[in-house]
Amino acid sequence: MNFNIARSLKTSDSDKAAIQPLSGDALGGARLDAASYLNRYLNAPETGIPALVHYLRHKTFEPQSLKLARKAYCKDVLAKFHSLGNNCEFGLLQHKYLAEPLDLFRFSDASAGKLVEALKSRLVELRKLENVILQFDGPLEKGVPQLTVIVPPYGIRFHGGDLTLRKAFEEVKASQAKRLDFLARKLFDDLEDAERIFVHKSDVASRSDIEQLYALMRSFGPNRLLWVTLEEPGKPAGTVELEKEGLMHGYIDQFAELKTAGDYSEAYWLKICCETLRIAGQASV
Amino acid sequence: MTQPELLAALTEIFRENFDDENLVLTMTTTASDIAGWDSAKMVMLVLAAEERFDVRFRSRDIDALRTIGDWVALIEAAGAKP
Numbered sequence: 121m122n123f124n125i126a127r128s129l130k131t132s133d134s135d136k137a138a139i140q141p142l143s144g145d146a147l148g149g150a151r152l153d154a155a156s157y158l159n160r161y162l163n164a165p166e167t168g169i170p171a172l173v174h175y176l177r178h179k180t181f182e183p184q185s186l187k188l189a190r191k192a193y194c195k196d197v198l199a200k201f202h203s204l205g206n207n208c209e210f211g212l213l214q215h216k217y218l219a220e221p222l223d224l225f226r227f228s229d230a231s232a233g234k235l236v237e238a239l240k241s242r243l244v245e246l247r248k249l250e251n252v253i254l255q256f257d258g259p260l261e262k263g264v265p266q267l268t269v270i271v272p273p274y275g276i277r278f279h280g281g282d283l284t285l286r287k288a289f290e291e292v293k294a295s296q297a298k299r300l301d302f303l304a305r306k307l308f309d310d311l312e313d314a315e316r317i318f319v320h321k322s323d324v325a326s327r328s329d330i331e332q333l334y335a336l337m338r339s340f341g342p343n344r345l346l347w348v349t350l351e352e353p354g355k356p357a358g359t360v361e362l363e364k365e366g367l368m369h370g371y372i373d374q375f376a377e378l379k380t381a382g383d384y385s386e387a388y389w390l391k392i393c394c395e396t397l398r399i400a401g402q403a404s405v
Numbered sequence: 406m407t408q409p410e411l412l413a414a415l416t417e418i419f420r421e422n423f424d425d426e427n428l429v430l431t432m433t434t435t436a437s438d439i440a441g442w443d444s445a446k447m448v449m450l451v452l453a454a455e456e457r458f459d460v461r462f463r464s465r466d467i468d469a470l471r472t473i474g475d476w477v478a479l480i481e482a483a484g485a486k487p
Contacts, residue, residue, distance in 0.1 A: 199468070220436075220444040221468055222451075281445040299448050309464030 195219045197393050200402060201346070202310055204320040204333075205230035208279060208381040213389050223310075224303035227279035229378060232322055232329035238274045239336045243304040245273035249297040256283060269296050314341035317368075317400060319393075321348040323375045334367050346396050348372055357388045360395040368396050411458075411477045418453045422446065432474035454480065 199219040203210045203226040211226035225235070238246065245251050255268040255277075267280030280296055287295070310316055318337060322330070330347050337343040348370040351357045357373035370392040376383045406414070416430045423441060436442040442450075451467055454460075454476070460483035470476055 220447070222444055222448055222464075281443075295449070298452060299445075302448055302452055306464040306467065313463075313465055315465065 191217060194390060197390065197397065200316055200397060201319045201393060202307075202316040204235055204318050204345075206232075206321065207376070207378045209321065209376040209384045210319055210389065212382050213384050213386060216386075221316075222303060222306055224300070224307045225276075225278075229277045230274075232320060232326055232333050234274055234276050235320070236329055236332045236336060238276065239333070243307070246271045246276075247297075247301045247304055249294065252293060252297040252300065254280065254289070254293055254296065267292070267296070269300065271300070308340070311337060311340035311343060314343045317344045317346055317396060317402075319346040319348065321372075321375060323350060330367075338366060342366060344368065344400055346370055346392070348392060350375065357385070358391040358395070360392055360399060362399050368399060370396060406458075406481075408477055408481065411480055412473070414457060415454065415473060415476055415480075418450065418457055422449055422453060430473045432472065432477065434473040435471060458483070460484065 195217040196219075198214045198217050199221060201210070201214075202221065202223050203214070205225045205228050207229055208227045211223075214220065214226070230238070251271050251273055253270040253272060255270055256265065257268060265283040267283045269278040269280040270276070271278070278300070283292075310318075320330070320333065330345075334345050334347075337345055344366045346360070346368045349372075351359070351371040351373055355361075355371045357371055360368055360370045363369050372385055372388045372392060374385050376385075412430060412432070416428065419430055419439075420426055420428045423439065423446075428439070436447070451462060455462060458480050460480060462479060462483065466479055470479065
């Protein structure tokens with residue numbers, strides 16, 4: 121992650137005023153110019169030698185109150201998005217800022233093509249107990265084995281959380297099926313409400329799949345989809361384009377791999393989200 | 406059901422889900438006050454509450470839950486059955 125920050129620090133505007141106080145928001149009046157502020161202060165050290173080095177480089181310590189305001193602001197931004205995969209990258213970024221929406225595909229490997237098939241069938245196969253397969257091959261997290269839940273009709277794998285060793289296999293399976301059913305129901309609620317912005321990343325760009333996904337989502341209501349792909353010449357990381365009503369295309373410098381989903385490009389994800397909200401007219405960032 | 410009754414019933418649900426008979430809920434309790442209250446646990450808590458009170462919560466209402474007081478208000482508004 122640090123190389124992104126280092127790269128961002130070289131930008132010419134990173135030393136400009138980063139804080140723009142506005143009134144009447146949940147942060148007690150503190151609003152941040154997210155892009156320049158995040159570029160400069162993301163992952164700023166808190167104490168010790170790193171803090172001293174930070175001070176020498178930037179001639180300032182980040183006040184604790186401002187750090188808390190920044191985190192609250194990022195949480196507020198990220199909670200406005202509903203992750204449609206693929207992989208846990210965006211979900212983990214939300215987790216870092218304590219935004220924990222209960223979204224079905226947030227921790228899954230659902231590609232756009234798989235999402236299209238799943239949504240076309242209204243997730244019927246996913247809501248059947250017999251279609252839920254458990255696999256105990258997840259990586260250890262804090263020493264706890266992780267469970268993978270597979271729904272073969274759609275070929276989608278979900279992170280099932282900590283493996284509870286005290287429960288019988290059938291009990292765990294029933295519990296996971298119940299969980300998927302609930303999250304599917306909640307997804308349809310979100311699609312009907314069309315309030316949050318859906319986000320899907322794809323390192324292998326498939327415009328046709330995205331167009332189908334977008335059309336399916338719009339059949340529920342005036343939904344917005346942010347499609348994130350790798351940067352291209354003329355479209356540097358952080359760029360967000362409005363392709364048509366409700367479909368936004370964001371560009372990022374790199375994606376995290378499935379097995380290292382926590383290695384996400386934090387600064388650019390946040391910048392893309394802020395820009396998307398601005399385009400969608402949902403935030404004064 | 407009155408608010409104290411709802412709080413007592415919710416306490417039962419939480420104690421069962423967190424496997425902690427000593428768990429005490431107040432109207433101001435939040436997820437940060439209870440170890441292990443993550444998104445996976447939240448799903449099970451919502452499902453248990455829906456079953457117990459015979460109600461169905463909308464997604465946006467679930468996302469807006471912050472304190473136990475919010476839970477009580479939501480269940481009350483949904484017309485919980487004893």
